Each structure stands twice: as C-alpha cells, then as structure tokens.
Amino acid sequence: MATEPQDKRSGGWSRRRFLTAGAVAGAGAVAAVAADHVLQGSLRSGKEAATTATQLSGDNSRLTFGRQTVSFDGPVQAGVTIQPQAHTRLMAFDLVESVDRGAIRRLMRLLTDDARSLMRGVAPLGDSEPELATVPAHLTVTVGVGARLIRVAAGESFVPGWLRPLPTFGIDRLRDEWSGGDLVVEVASDDLVAMSHAARLVTKSIRSLAVVRWMQDGFRHAYGTHPEGTSMRNLFGQIDGTVNPVPGTDDFAEVVISRDGWLAGGTSLVVRRIQMDLDTWDDIDRVGREAAVGRRLATGAPLTGTTEHDEPDFDAADSLGFTVIPDFSHMRRARSENRRERIFRRSANYEVMDQHGRPESGQIFMSYQADPVTQFVPIQRRLDELDMLNEWTTPIGSAVFAILPGCGPEGMLGETLF
Numbered sequence: 001m002a003t004e005p006q007d008k009r010s011g012g013w014s015r016r017r018f019l020t021a022g023a024v025a026g027a028g029a030v031a032a033v034a035a036d037h038v039l040q041g042s043l044r045s046g047k048e049a050a051t052t053a054t055q056l057s058g059d060n061s062r063l064t065f066g067r068q069t070v071s072f073d074g075p076v077q078a079g080v081t082i083q084p085q086a087h088t089r090l091m092a093f094d095l096v097e098s099v100d101r102g103a104i105r106r107l108m109r110l111l112t113d114d115a116r117s118l119m120r121g122v123a124p125l126g127d128s129e130p131e132l133a134t135v136p137a138h139l140t141v142t143v144g145v146g147a148r149l150i151r152v153a154a155g156e157s158f159v160p161g162w163l164r165p166l167p168t169f170g171i172d173r174l175r176d177e178w179s180g181g182d183l184v185v186e187v188a189s190d191d192l193v194a195m196s197h198a199a200r201l202v203t204k205s206i207r208s209l210a211v212v213r214w215m216q217d218g219f220r221h222a223y224g225t226h227p228e229g230t231s232m233r234n235l236f237g238q239i240d241g242t243v244n245p246v247p248g249t250d251d252f253a254e255v256v257i258s259r260d261g262w263l264a265g266g267t268s269l270v271v272r273r274i275q276m277d278l279d280t281w282d283d284i285d286r287v288g289r290e291a292a293v294g295r296r297l298a299t300g301a302p303l304t305g306t307t308e309h310d311e312p313d314f315d316a317a318d319s320l321g322f323t324v325i326p327d328f329s330h331m332r333r334a335r336s337e338n339r340r341e342r343i344f345r346r347s348a349n350y351e352v353m354d355q356h357g358r359p360e361s362g363q364i365f366m367s368y369q370a371d372p373v374t375q376f377v378p379i380q381r382r383l384d385e386l387d388m389l390n391e392w393t394t395p396i397g398s399a400v401f402a403i404l405p406g407c408g409p410e411g412m413l414g415e416t417l418f
C-alpha cells in the first residue's frame, strides 16, 4: 500500500513492474527505481534513458519544494502561523552569568541575522557549511524569551505577569532537564538536514552568550504525504489539532496574538514534554480508545458526527442514557464554555531512548496563546482533575516563553525591548 503514491509519481510504474525489475522489496522505493533505471538504461539508447530519468523523477514538486522559503519579515514570527513542518527542534538556552543589556542586544542581532538569512536559503556570515543553507524547505527560526532575559534587557516592569513557571499539576512528573530556560529557539523545516544545519548555526552564533539547557526534536508527517492543512496524527494514531483557531483570522489574532506594549505581535509558548505509554495503549480496544478522546480514530470525527470538523453534541445520549461522548473524554474535558479559554496547539511527536535504554514515545505539546495563565492553565487544571488520556500520558517537562513579535525588513527581533 505504501508504494501506491510512489507508483503514480514515477510515471505509471506499477508495483508489479517494480518487483519484477529485480528490486529487493523493502530496500526502499528510490533504490528500487534507481536499480531498475540502471538495468533498463543499459538496454536503451541515451535518449530513451534520459526520458526514463525524467519520468523517474516524477512529480517535480518533490524536487523543488526544498527551495521554497518562508518570509522572515512580518508583524508575527512566521514559525507561529505557517503550516507545521515535518521536523522541529526546540532548543532552550540559559544565559551565561556575565550577560548584560548590551550583550542581549548583540544576541538579538545575531539571531535576527541568522534567522533572516537561513529562512531565505542564504548562508549567514560565518557559516562554515554554506551549501547546507541552500535547501531551506520552508525553514523557520522562531525566537522566544524567558523572564530573566527580559529583566536583564529591559527591567522587571517589562516581564509579562504570566511569564513564570506553570502551577504544579497532580499528573506532573517534571524533570529539570526538560524544563525552564532563559531563551528558546524553534528551528523547523521539511528537511532534516536544513533543520540540523540551522540549529547548529544558531547555537554556534550565540554560544558565548548562552548555553544549551535542553533540546527536543519532534516530527510530523513528511511534506507532500497529506494535503495542505491536514491535521497530524500523534503516536496514539489519533488525528490531533482539529479544534484550533485558524491563522489569518480575527479569531486567531484574538486568541493567540498579544496586544500588550512591547510584546504586541508576540505571543506565549507553553512547551510540555508528555510521555505516551504506547504499550499500555496497545491493551485498549478501539472502542475504549475512541471513548478516551471522544473522537473516531479513522476520521477524527466526534463520536456524535461523521467528519473531522463536525461540531460535537455533548448532550447526545445512547439508549442506556449515557452520553455518547463520555464526560471523562479528553475532548470533553479540554473544551470550555468560556470562549477565552482557548489555545492554538501545534505539537509534534517524539521518540527517543529513555535513561534506562528503553524506547520512549510522546508528544512535544506546544501551545500558543495571548495569556497562558487565563487560557492554558484552566484547561490543564480540568485535564489534571479528570481526563481519560491521563491513564497513558505523563508530563515530564514544562516551560513557558514569550515569543517575540516579528519585525520589518530592517528590524531586529526584540527591538521593542530596547
């Protein structure tokens, strides 16, 4: 099944022809096509072989999306609003002790120059691997700050009231190694090499001013595997991200973007590293899994609907009088009557080896909202009290940052702090 789209892209190459061409099943589509191309090419004239090569390259967008760029300049940093890329790296830094206001200004200048250049697909000054910058594949570099950085740069009165660690929740098993930070940089791209290169460059540029505190890598579906705008699937197999404000709308601006003083055009980012126990999740049948969230696994539709974006009917009851969408389901508990208590979720999956050498899976939960204390915290409180998903999920990291406003072509990130 997985080879179907590849068959289409490679100009009518059927799966059967693929296999009869001598390709080893499982060796990967690219290797198989290449192997067959060599075989066929040796039997044909140069021109025929060239035609085959063109056919084999298939859908050219596969080759050209690597050059596609996202504009750095704008009132809101692009990484908050664009369709989430396949790969994301969140890096939190601690400022070195000696940092003062002047050093923070330098730090912002460096980050701005790096981000602007890398997002254009141009190697910034001092890039020792400049070739790696030329395929940005929708690269974004997004910068946020913690309270200490704001204090040093501009003074206590500039620190938003909400910029502090979240309250402690009963479900939390937080680890220092995944929490806190004075500065956060999210580097995201549809190409892993571009992401890795940009992340290294940023880290190199600022290493005399800030040291890495934690780094989290997340992934979503590869670019081109789903139509634009499709919600991702998390590692429980659920469609995740359905109920979200839509970037570009007034509603989004209202829920997500700050209008306050120096932060106008910025927002807040809550990062929660949440382990997901896939082994015990495996023990639950499909009915139980769908009840846990209140939505169908196949379509993401609410249990009372048929398509993903159908409005759920929380009052609908079955013949025994039980609500069709259980009161303990994640969706029911996360939903508030208060329209202000909404957030913009833009999470990614992760998979690593845990400290005991066992595979660990989870979600890098990321939510943006104008004010986490009045928007995120009430939701998390309700989920903390009761949420069927808590059975399989454990928050192990937590951090809150102020995402800086965007800036114009001549501007610098954080300029309103100075």
Ligand code: HEM
Binding pocket: 234, 236, 238, 239, 240, 241, 242, 243, 244, 272, 274, 275, 276, 293, 295, 330, 331, 332, 334, 335, 336, 343, 362, 363, 365, 376, 379, 380, 383, 389, 393
């Ligand atoms: C690993 C942890 C989590 C998983 C697997 C998860 C999964 C999901 C899924 C599958 C949905 C339904 C589809 C959708 O609207 O996206 C959903 C909805 C939602 N989740 Fe989560 N979630 C997690 C953590 C959280 C956390 C920590 C919060 C916030 C504190 C949260 C807030 C929400 C909200 C606000 C909705 C939309 C509810 C509505 O329908 O109005 N989730 N989540």
